[in-house]
Amino acid sequence: MNVIEVKNLTKKYKNLTAVNNVSFDVRQGEIFGFLGPNGAGKSTTISMLATLISPTSGTAFINGFNINSQRDDVRKSIGLVFQDPSLDDRLTARENLCFHAQLYRIPKSQCDPRVEAVLKLVDLWERRDSIVRTFSGGMKRRLEIARGLIHQPKVLFLDEPTLGLDPQTRFNIWEYILKLKRESEMTIFMTTHYMNEAEYCDRIAIIDHGQIVALDTPANLKKMIGGDIISLASADKEKLKAELQERYQKEIKEEDGVLKIEVTDGQKFLPQLFNDMTTKIDSIELREPTLEDVFLRLTGHQIRKEEASEKDLMRRQARRRGGH
């Protein structure tokens, strides 16, 4: 069963098409990832699915409800963890959750047990009566995830759930997300621009410039690359490149001064390579393809690293400022 069905969703701003004719389905119970650089249209898509902004054209159904005409039913069906912090940091953890529970019409009798359950899930039960301002970034994120779960939504949207967090905290957040998937039948829709995190997803849509360029399981996407990747460094790069091209008739990519070739079976290819080449090779690396390679292959560019990190920095500052 498809819990999300997106049909030709488009969002245009004055001179920018943020999301361009996007269609896809998400199945009940899967972790579905939206992978792409900042500005690719990930958050805009989530905002439309969450009824926060209207699409310019196209529509989507969540839990069978139309995002344009049945907004209230859509809102009841989803939980959201936004990219930027959205807690009231003058309230305690429990007050934040109760506020949310009341807005989502959870009966008083069920409120306390549910608050307790979600706080225990994210290991914040001990801190239930602390003011949120005193929480670390990771704790706030966990609390937001707990809040998104309290009304037991059909779909949990996570917009860059680990952005701006340190590696340890990121790892923990993922533990909670995977625990959720194991213990409940919840569908999780997430966006990320961290390639390694996209690996956790059951299926990934790769999005660039507002369009989906591929949609499949991480394993299948990596198969597109057609095997392993060998990186070669040499003092005489040009000569090596020419020789490789001539000998194997393969496309040679150059990145940061390192030559890359894709081969079907890297372990067998390496000895052969050593025999064939006459140019001196300084270093060599053999690895299996990553989603980064898939992205590069599909879009012709890397997930814009510099841009991402700069924006991360801003976000991190915004998070810190969150203690207003």
Place this chain on the structure above:
Amino acid sequence: MYFFQAIYTIWRREIIRYIRDRARIFSTFLQPLMFLAIFGLGLRSTLAQGNFGIDFIKFMYPGIIAMSVMGIAFFSTVSTVWDREFGFLKEILVAPVPRVAIVIGKISGAMTIASTQALILLVLAPFIGVSIHILTIVELFLFFLVLSFAISSLGLLIASLMKTTESFGVVMQVLIFPMFFLSGAFFPLTSIPGWLSVISRINPLTYGVDAARQILLGPQTPAAVLQKLSLYPIHIDILALAIFSLIVVSAAVWAFNRRD
């Protein structure tokens, strides 16, 4: 029923935030005391001999309360701009809650805080020589609830259109002074030029000051004197405030519903 529960939830958060903010509580109590000191000790000695036929302090006092209500009501609605800036507004907007309930909940929060301030000022009135009967205090308090609601609605409408606290502050600065000086708080509006008079009639504070003055002075002033100082009967003032609130609340709901 759910509608009122949602209003209550939104309102309760505003109040919790207010109670946790010591600086705001402190200023709620300090501001009236400051007014009392300035008007009671300072102005009184120089202005007490007005030519209205009544004590100038008594003439001014409703205006002072109205001004203070306006300031607090406006300031309290800044919470919506903060919510937007700090992301919490999204949490509210994505909830299955009617936008009207959000708007009224927010307005009620500001109204509660502003009318608390009015109550403090009313209770302190005897200290600067304005004697008010206990029943009149009750009447005035009820009326200030209406006025606080109207002013808070306007504040919320502006807040819902503003993206940053800075722009909200600037707009408020620009609004507060003409609203106050063209409200009849300082001088009667019965003898101002036509165009100013038009502006003063769209100013909700005008009706607030007008009605509050009549309620306060009614029991202790000759009807003829009061008549000269007043614009409309009290029920017309209340009606005007109700219509004003209705229009502004509708506009605020529209602003909340906008999804660009």
